Amino acid sequence: MDINLQETPIRKINDIYFKLEYKNPTGSVKDRGVSYQITEAIKHGHKSFVISSSGNAAISACFYAKKLNCDLIVFVSPKISKGKLAKLKSEKCKVVVSDKAVTDAFRFSKKNDIYNLRPSNDPNGWIGYRALARELDKQIGRVGSIFVPVSSGTLLYGIARGFGDLGYLPQLHAVQTTVVNLISSYFDSDYQKTDSSLCDALVAKTTSLKSELIKLIKKSKGFGWIISDPEIKRAWFYLKDKSIITSYEGAATLVAVRKAKEKGFELDNPVVCLLTGKYY
Template sequence: MLVCSRCGFRYPEEFRLRCDCGGTLFVEKNISGRFGENLRNHFDIRRYLSFLPVSEGHLPVIIPAITPIVELALDGVNVLFKLEYLQPTGSFKDRGTYVTIAKLMKEGLTEVVLDSSGNAALSLAAFSKAAGISVHIFVPALTSSGKLELLKRLGTELHVIDGSRMEVHRAAIEFAERRGITYVSHWLNPYFIEGTKTIAFEVYESAGVPDYVLVPTGSGSLFIGLWKGFSELKKMGEIDRLPHFVAVQASGYESLCKRSEEKSHLAEGIAIPEPPRLEEMRKILIETEGKCMSVGDAEIAEAIRWLWEWGFIVEPTSATVLAALWRLRKDGSVPEGSKVLLPLTGSGLKLTQGI
């Protein structure tokens, strides 16, 4: 069942992005029994099929992994680095794409449009190619050259837009409407969030409930997904509290924090100043007694150098959470001894210059 976040109207589980009232949608799935009773005997995302709105007769051939957690004592806290950059196409986006493609396959949709800063595009391009779905990808002209080259090699219809991330978003919508092609925005797609919530399940199984979750936050697909996963665990009676959520945003593109004058050039993955799920994210910050943090390029560059030196070859967007943690520890917002989840969201092998 799809439920509108604004008016509460319910729809059957079909592929749609918004309610007729304009509100965004969430998947609501009733699970009987305890969490452990519903786990499957797989060591990948299929372990959580009972919690996902998918048909087992229409599963993608590319399968997202259960990614490792590296726990390190850092600056007085226990940090859980979740290595999402080890997914098949190099980012956490594979989780959301997996559920999205399963839905598209079930409904027989064979041509779609997506706008992205890179990682979501790469993920959809790879999964769609394997599923026989044609893809039109809209990306900003400033997208890293490595990502653009990979998109070309995957055979997508690539539309490079000389404009801001929001202009790319609008161009994709206009193209989809003009051509009558299904638009699958990961910003709005309720099935995408169903995929990203599985990270919370993995963290819980491996390390319990963190005290704080720091998330690179632009459109909010990971931020909301992690909250939804931990919330479902709480609803099932598996846990009794939610972590404090910290939305980490790039300077100059803040939607939850006060907008900075200086714009980040490094955190391209979260350069999204007008996310459509802004109200949901605000509610999550209130519910979890969380906060918004904004970081700039100098902090991001320092954090990514540290991560690379420790063997975490990630892209700059991933480094925003470490930069935020250092500042939160310095001002005492995260107490000593806390358990802190830092998802490392995208591979740096697509971008190793200009930092």
């Protein structure tokens, strides 16, 4: 019952390749992971699901649950962007707004024996992202460096495993914000902590993948970058002028590339920025 996603396009601007993951059916890279999770769970008899999400994963889960005739309940934080909440409601998802969305979704899953799609807790959460490595290798050849927005790290981990399947590992660059930077702060100390960020999808304050991701980044000779809102805004408008309308998380990857160059970091070419979602 696999769902075959179409390849997303590549745009090259100067010496950087931009992978336009916002061209996926629901507008984000989450389609790759969530569609795999649901189809695999269905194979094992599951037809009801719950998910806690900052927005994109919930939107994706709503789409594929409906497509595959499954039930879904979504738990979101009150801090979810208005655009994403409106999208969820337009899809007629069952949405619960909670100050403790992750905890409440977990408890609901346990109490009702319903499959929890939260990627960081699901053994299948990273597997769908492996396809990105194969796709990039097909589109541009051997990838030198890839910059990825990181929340719980499931996406970056899946990409790394995908490249491992191909027999090589490009430089892995984790991109995080001045608010939440569990991974990148191991590498980058050139930032001032803030209380808020434009990147409302990069919110994971804990992840079981932390040590593994740091090992992979070090093994790949990559780095972790912490990006500020003013830098993100400038990059977002730059991409907009190039007719690339992506999320702030995607724009942050461009800032990270620029920061790496400014600091004299030796990037392996070709360089890829993963634009993970659409702009709301």
